[in-house]
Amino acid sequence: xxxxxxxxxxxxxxxxxxxxxxxxxxxxxxxxxxxxxxxxxxxxxxxxxxxxxxxxxxxxxxxxxxxxxxxxxxxxxxxxxxxxxxxxxxxxxxxxxxxxxxxxxxxxxxxxxxxxxxxxxxxxxxxxxxxxxxxxxxxxxxxxx
Amino acid sequence: xxxxxxxxxxxxxxxxxxxxxxxxxxxxxxxxxxxxxxxxxxxxxxxxxxxxxxxxxxxxxxxxxxxxxxxxxxxxxxxxxxxxxxxxxxxxxxxxxxxxxxxxxxxxxxxxxxxxxxxxxxxxxxxxxxxxxxxxxxxxxxxxx
DNA sequence: TGGAAAATATTGAATATTCAACGATTCCGG
DNA sequence: CCGGAATCGTTGAATATTCAATATTTTCCA
Numbered sequence: 639x640x641x642x643x644x645x646x647x648x649x650x651x652x653x654x655x656x657x658x659x660x661x662x663x664x665x666x667x668x669x670x671x672x673x674x675x676x677x678x679x680x681x682x683x684x685x686x687x688x689x690x691x692x693x694x695x696x697x698x699x700x701x702x703x704x705x706x707x708x709x710x711x712x713x714x715x716x717x718x719x720x721x722x723x724x725x726x727x728x729x730x731x732x733x734x735x736x737x738x739x740x741x742x743x744x745x746x747x748x749x750x751x752x753x754x755x756x757x758x759x760x761x762x763x764x765x766x767x768x769x770x771x772x773x774x775x776x777x778x779x780x781x782x783x
Numbered sequence: 784x785x786x787x788x789x790x791x792x793x794x795x796x797x798x799x800x801x802x803x804x805x806x807x808x809x810x811x812x813x814x815x816x817x818x819x820x821x822x823x824x825x826x827x828x829x830x831x832x833x834x835x836x837x838x839x840x841x842x843x844x845x846x847x848x849x850x851x852x853x854x855x856x857x858x859x860x861x862x863x864x865x866x867x868x869x870x871x872x873x874x875x876x877x878x879x880x881x882x883x884x885x886x887x888x889x890x891x892x893x894x895x896x897x898x899x900x901x902x903x904x905x906x907x908x909x910x911x912x913x914x915x916x917x918x919x920x921x922x923x924x925x926x927x928x
Numbered sequence: 929t930g931g932a933a934a935a936t937a938t939t940g941a942a943t944a945t946t947c948a949a950c951g952a953t954t955c956c957g958g
Numbered sequence: 959c960c961g962g963a964a965t966c967g968t969t970g971a972a973t974a975t976t977c978a979a980t981a982t983t984t985t986c987c988a
Binding site: 848874877 | 945946947953
Binding site: 643644645646647649650651652653654655656657658659660661662663665666677681684685687688700701702746749752753755756759762763767768770771772774775776777778779781782783 | 789790791792794795796797799800801802803806807808810822826830832833845846847897898900901904908912913915916917919920921922923924926927928
């Protein structure tokens with residue numbers, strides 16, 4: 639008896655997520671191209687835009703990067719004068735990250751590029767579908783933790 | 784007048800997708816750990832499991848990898864005797880990839896690990912939510928292309 | 929309080945990915 | 959049918975990421 643064919647890769651949730659993620663990221667990257675900034679740096683800048691200092695660990699968690707990768711990306715951003723390090727006085731193991739003025743200005747430009755992308759998506763995809771998708775993703779993430 | 788705070792990163796579709804993708808992939812990777820195979824190799828093996836030869840370009844598209852990355856991953860898989868190359872007789876620029884017997888056996892073990900993960904997700908997340916999410920992702924991907 | 933254990937961030941080596949350039953083959957207009 | 963342009967896959971160099979090990983500081987408990 640022949641084995642029944644297994645479910646195609648395109649029907650797996652993990653694959654659909656990877657595919658959607660890749661496509662959306664690619665589009666966002668294309669918009670960020672003219673600023674020469676990868677999506678991860680936008681996330682970092684955005685988290686830092688509250689003006690409060692954020693530790694490396696906190697940042698790594700928030701921007702979905704592991705510690706060594708973040709350290710090296712921050713090194714580059716420091717070279718570009720987008721962010722700076724301050725040792726935490728209360729816990730000297732920690733380093734607090736802050737956005738520079740240059741970083742803040744860049745953040746605003748990136749934010750508007752990102753918003754325009756979201757608008758573009760919502761337009762072709764529909765507001766309801768977008769909202770539903772976001773809600774489902776939030777709930778999946780919550781369940782997965 | 785103070786600038787109104789911009790939308791937090793956690794409310795962006797691109798971020799939610801990245802977060803969900805990372806989490807699901809991490810879980811899948813954990814299950815694949817004992818076979819020592821990254822998720823990408825499972826995708827490759829799965830696509831090749833139809834027994835037909837697939838060109839590198841076709842594969843790269845299907846498994847969401849760009850050409851040079853795929854070439855090098857295939858090199859490793861050839862070393863591990865999971866797949867093999869055959870030059871396409873009809874178009875000698877092309878290389879057709881096939882899964883070896885060893886590759887096929889591994890594919891089946893990986894498939895069942897993947898299915899068990901899907902079952903696990905559907906259990907805590909709900910069948911309806913899972914189906915809705917898949918449908919929305921498919922539709923997003925379609926619109927994005 | 930002393931010192932082992934935990935938490936935090938960085939480093940260096942190993943590994944993987946990406947970008948640009950290349951070689952081989954096929955396609956196609958004239 | 960010839961020759962330039964396009965397609966396909968690979969390679970090497972540059973870049974980025976990851977893993978394991980390290981240094982520093984703090985926590986905690988015996």
